[in-house]
Amino acid sequence: MPKLSHICNFSVSMSISSPSLCRYLNPIHSIRPLLLSHHFSSLSTPRTKLRSLLSISLQSSFRSSHFEIRASHSDAIQTSHTKVAFVVAEDERYGNKQVISITPQLYNYILSNTREPEILRELREETAAMRGSQMQVSPDQAQLLAMLVQILGAKRCIEVGVYTGYSSLAVALVLPESGQLLAIERDAKCLEIAKRYYQRAGVSHKVDVKHALAVDALKSLILNGEACSYDFAFVDAEKRMYSEYFELLLQSVRVGGVIVIDNVLWHGKVADPLQVNDPKTVSIRNFNKDLFEDKRVSISMVPIGDGIMICRKN
């Protein structure tokens, strides 16, 4: 049984994190932050009571549904600086599947099980001080991209939106010696850094750097007779252009080829149409909906980083 102080930490952190918790629950049940914080005001509420209070509260709000916020994970309540226990959705509509929410503690664990080549770590650290460094894919995302390229046995790849080269270098490192990555980026300064790292990593011969606007570069490769010749594409540039990039890339990759699109969860905003409707969010939300209905591709939305959509051309 946790000590009272642990319960207090749990109770306080639940209140603090309720907006993100609500964002998680919102798309399904339109729950509001007040509802959640309400039941956590008493610091002396025992854990079991907290759980049942919350469960009752959520059940009454959600009618037939059952959502439970668990404080029972032992690791999550052992240390006072742990943010919050897991969010678990248990609902028969989802096969009573328990879905975990990534906590900082859990994400640290994932990163500690992620293999990041030394050269990528150096690039990430150099970029960290730069404006826009949060745009870089995370090490676990880069590892997944590299693995997809390896599973596909890809030789011809495209990246749309290179920045300083982190994701493109991850791909180039696993390409065979005869492989080629067309790396498209509009910012020349960023490309200088990327090129320096391709050089250092000994993969420059595999990367065809294209300093251009993405749509122009993609159109010209189709005009050059390269349609259906690529195995893999990664999209990580202007969010409102995703539909255009996708249409051009669908022409560029072969049947069985894969297009991966980054930021499809857009910090969770896509799932909150009642409150978030800025142009970028709406654009990504519409794009996701179009992809869902698009029978030309098989799809899988994966909650890694800011969310990726993996599309396989049928």
Ligand SMILES: C[S@@+](CC[C@H](N)C(=O)[O-])C[C@H]1O[C@@H](n2cnc3c(N)ncnc32)[C@H](O)[C@@H]1O
């Ligand atoms: C999210 S960052 C890419 C991050 C990169 N994939 C990584 O992991 O380091 C987006 C990049 O796309 C570039 N970009 C945005 N719009 C573009 C366009 N229309 N054409 C080419 N590049 C574009 C930006 O300059 C920026 O460097």
